[in-house]
Amino acid sequence: MPTNRTIYTNASILTPRGVVDGCSFSVTGNLIEDVQPSAAVSPNREDATVVDLAGRFVLPGFVDAHTHLLMLGQSLQKVQLRSAKTVEEIQSTLRTARAENPDAPRILGTSWLYSALDGQEPTRQLLDAAVPDIPVYLDANDLHSVWVNSAALAELGVTSDTADPLGGSITRDPDSGEATGMLLETAAQQIVWPALARQATDADRDSWLDSAISHYLASGVTSAVDMAVGEDDLQAFLRA
Structure with a gap:
């Protein structure tokens, strides 16, 4: 039976050694595991869900180190x-x-x-x-x-x-x-x-935070550092 493990195949992956084509990688929960040639992965594995990326490019999420x-x-x-x-x-x-x-x-x-x-x-x-x-x-x-x-x-x-x-x-x-x-x-x-x-109201600020996060996720930004957190910002973060 499939578990919470997913194997992504036929990807071009950005690694510390550069871009590697024709690779697969597995993900269990939030952990990215081994990277190996896609040819080594059985498409009918019963212990995981297999997703064919058809050559799509995979890279780590961006971090915005200075934002508001x-x-x-x-x-x-x-x-x-x-x-x-x-x-x-x-x-x-x-x-x-x-x-x-x-x-x-x-x-x-x-x-x-x-x-x-x-x-x-x-x-x-x-x-x-x-x-x-x-x-x-x-x-x-x-x-x-x-x-x-x-x-x-x-x-x-x-x-x-x-x-x-x-x-x-x-x-x-x-x-x-x-x-x-x-x-x-x-x-x-x-x-x-x-x-x-x-x-502005708290509802306004909550809406702004939601818009910012939605925009980041759509753009591949997975982490952000806010450079000027005031009390209104902090309370919006806590409500979220």
């Missing part, structure tokens, strides 16, 4: 803008997101590229033209700045009198001094991110 799990999971649920090549495409994507989520209190997007602006400055007015009625927060692709609309500036309480934090800046109109809609470096980290974190 909840941030990753949240970013996966945001409006994705990396593929937008123009301002018009960014605006169109935001309009679609607004139409598809009419009850959303705000729109969160990520990964927009400066090259899509073709030399234009990222201003609140460009975002207001797409979504004027609720706050819009868009993380840049490098995660070092956030582009927001007028409603978001109002939600954040950012005015011409708001001081720049040490190590960051709120871009301003040179004539009026009003915020233009870009918050750079620590202005994003100390003004935008904490404000949005206060809006």
